[in-house]
Amino acid sequence: xxxxxxxxxxxxxxxxxxxxxxxxxxxxxxxxxxxxxxxxxxxxxxxxxxxxxxxxxxxxxxxxxxxxxxxxxxxxxxxxxxxxxxxxxxxxxxxxxxxxxxxxxxxxxxxxxxxxxxxxxxxxxxxxxxxxxxxxxxxxxxxxxxxxxxxxxxxxxxxxxxxxxxxxxxxxxxxxxxxxxxxxxxxxxxxxxxxxxxxxxxxxxxxxxxxxxxxxxxxxxxxxxxxxxxxxxxxxxxxxxxxxxxxxxxxxxxxxxxxxxxxxxxxxxxxxxxxxxxxxxxxxxxxxxxxxxxxxxxxxxxxxxxxxxxxxxxxxxxxxxxxxxxxxxxxxxxxxxxxxxxxxxxxxxxxxxxxxxxxxxxxxxxxxxxxxxxxxxxxxxxxxxxxxxxxxxxxxxxxxxxxxxxxxxxxxxxxxxxxxxxxxxxxxxxxxx
Amino acid sequence: xxxxxxxxxxxxxxxxxxxxxxxxxxxxxxxxxxxxxxxxxxxxxxxxxxxxxxxxxxxxxxxxxxxxxxxxxxxxxxxxxxxxxxxxxxxxxxxxxxxxxxxxxxxxxxxxxxxxxxxxxxxxxxxxxxxxxxxxxxxxxxxxxxxxxxxx
Numbered sequence: 001x002x003x004x005x006x007x008x009x010x011x012x013x014x015x016x017x018x019x020x021x022x023x024x025x026x027x028x029x030x031x032x033x034x035x036x037x038x039x040x041x042x043x044x045x046x047x048x049x050x051x052x053x054x055x056x057x058x059x060x061x062x063x064x065x066x067x068x069x070x071x072x073x074x075x076x077x078x079x080x081x082x083x084x085x086x087x088x089x090x091x092x093x094x095x096x097x098x099x100x101x102x103x104x105x106x107x108x109x110x111x112x113x114x115x116x117x118x119x120x121x122x123x124x125x126x127x128x129x130x131x132x133x134x135x136x137x138x139x140x141x142x143x144x145x146x147x148x149x150x151x152x153x154x155x156x157x158x159x160x161x162x163x164x165x166x167x168x169x170x171x172x173x174x175x176x177x178x179x180x181x182x183x184x185x186x187x188x189x190x191x192x193x194x195x196x197x198x199x200x201x202x203x204x205x206x207x208x209x210x211x212x213x214x215x216x217x218x219x220x221x222x223x224x225x226x227x228x229x230x231x232x233x234x235x236x237x238x239x240x241x242x243x244x245x246x247x248x249x250x251x252x253x254x255x256x257x258x259x260x261x262x263x264x265x266x267x268x269x270x271x272x273x274x275x276x277x278x279x280x281x282x283x284x285x286x287x288x289x290x291x292x293x294x295x296x297x298x299x300x301x302x303x304x305x306x307x308x309x310x311x312x313x314x315x316x317x318x319x320x321x322x323x324x325x326x327x328x329x330x331x332x333x334x335x336x337x338x339x340x341x342x343x344x345x346x347x348x349x350x351x352x353x354x355x356x357x358x359x360x361x362x363x364x365x366x367x368x369x370x371x372x373x374x375x376x377x378x379x380x381x382x383x384x385x386x387x388x389x390x391x392x393x394x395x396x397x398x399x400x401x402x403x404x405x406x407x408x409x410x411x412x413x414x415x416x417x418x419x420x421x422x423x424x425x426x427x428x429x430x431x432x433x
Numbered sequence: 434x435x436x437x438x439x440x441x442x443x444x445x446x447x448x449x450x451x452x453x454x455x456x457x458x459x460x461x462x463x464x465x466x467x468x469x470x471x472x473x474x475x476x477x478x479x480x481x482x483x484x485x486x487x488x489x490x491x492x493x494x495x496x497x498x499x500x501x502x503x504x505x506x507x508x509x510x511x512x513x514x515x516x517x518x519x520x521x522x523x524x525x526x527x528x529x530x531x532x533x534x535x536x537x538x539x540x541x542x543x544x545x546x547x548x549x550x551x552x553x554x555x556x557x558x559x560x561x562x563x564x565x566x567x568x569x570x571x572x573x574x575x576x577x578x579x580x581x582x583x584x585x
Contacts, residue, residue: 332494335452346473394492
């Protein structure tokens with residue numbers, strides 16, 4: 001028979017545990033506690049040197065601040081854009097110098113702490129959707145220029161909707177634990193064996209550019225997997241392709257090709273920037289030329305190990321074999337895709353790459369190819385360039401899968417994607433607003 | 434042989450299954466409302482509805498339609514018996530050359546079927562894929578607004 005401990009003993013144990021538990025919680029909270037930084041009177045916009053503001057503007061393009069900190073059809077930098085994460089939906093904050101709703105009361109010290117440690121002026125921990133684990137590497141001088149740029153914007157009064165996170169992540173002190181694991185502060189080390197341009201690219205890409213934030217896999221806690229940096233990740237339901245040697249098109253990603261892609265959203269040797277990469281190249285199209293070249297040099301070096309001369313193999317195109325393997329896919333492709341993507345289609349005459357050069361189709365992960373079909377591709381830069389219509393209402397999941405299976409068999413030498421039907425259904429679910 | 438459901442009627446067509454729906458509608462079924470604009474899914478003149486969703490029929494293969502219900506501008510109403518949306522387009526004089534209008538109507542009707550009282554922003558967002566080269570977009574938006582009724 002079960003015997004319960006004498007009530008007196010039990011009560012005594014609990015009594016003894018209470019201060020212990022309380023103490024541990026108190027200690028944990030004390031360790032995560034950050035003081036508020038005193039509010040300042042918003043500095044007048046003309047108190048910053050125009051040269052420094054202009055430099056900050058260029059850096060903001062590389063950091064892509066505006067993309068996340070602007071709601072759809074909203075005022076620039078006024079926040080409110082929803083960001084879907086595996087942990088719930090976050091809303092970006094207002095980073096205009098509005099005192100009540102933005103960062104008008106933030107001193108440079110407060111701004112610097114937010115960028116380097118992910119702590120708000122009030123002392124609250126910020127969510128790492130703000131990639132401060134990258135911004136932490138940015139130099140004092142560049143942070144100063146960014147601060148000058150943001151504080152000289154027009155203040156906009158706007159309050160972001162409340163975050164909708166899964167329990168218990170609304171409790172911000174927990175983020176101190178995340179920082180302990182994943183925040184590595186300090187400047188990046190210079191690699192003297194590499195060129196000045198490469199090192200500049202490393203500084204920009206690892207810091208403000210935060211390329212790895214999307215292009216790396218993340219662990220269960222949402223931290224970048226440092227042993228697999230640049231091995232490819234996920235962004236807003238799209239696949240952010242690998243930027244290391246597992247990239248399916250690494251032979252063709254020369255620094256020059258990557259520069260053209262980052263600058264214009266399309267490279268003659270590759271497909272177009274799609275999904276969340278569209279706004280990135282839109283931003284980079286305004287960034288200083290030398291900086292975009294530096295980023296291209298650095299990132300291309302990660303994919304390197306290509307032949308010294310670019311290989312001139314004819315593009316893969318096997319219409320007959322693919323039709324035999326996927327007759328329904330071939331029929332659907334003929335009626336839905338061939339008008340633009342067949343050999344001899346008008347688009348091919350405009351120098352647009354054939355699908356055999358599209359990384360998405362060669363990738364081990366079909367997600368981005370599926371999303372391009374479901375959601376289409378918007379012209380990324382200045383409304384020019386590729387404009388692929390969405391097919392989500394034209395084609396069923398099975399039809400999208402059949403079409404892509406055919407296209408992969410026809411235009412690549414890669415094995416068929418497994419479970420394509422299921423992947424299409426999953427991608428469609430993720431593309432719902 | 435393919436059996437299609439078009440404007441509530443079952444129709445048989447012999448076109449090859451890779452034929453875009455637009456050609457089947459115009460050439461095989463004599464429904465000339467949907468227009469050929471670009472043939473590349475860029476302009477919207479060919480817009481029809483598939484199970485109440487607006488699609489570009491020029492990039493929709495016959496084989497993709499299956500049992501889904503096709504609805505064209507002929508299914509909305511006629512010159513003698515106009516639908517409320519068609520009447521609103523006439524009252525706002527939303528057509529200049531009129532080439533884009535059948536597509537505009539079908540896309541707008543898809544919105545109103547799903548959301549009878551959309552905001553102006555929702556109307557603009559929804560109509561974004563369809564182009565009018567004459568530039569009557571403002572009248573088109575006004576016509577949709579009129580059909581939807583004043584904002585609550």
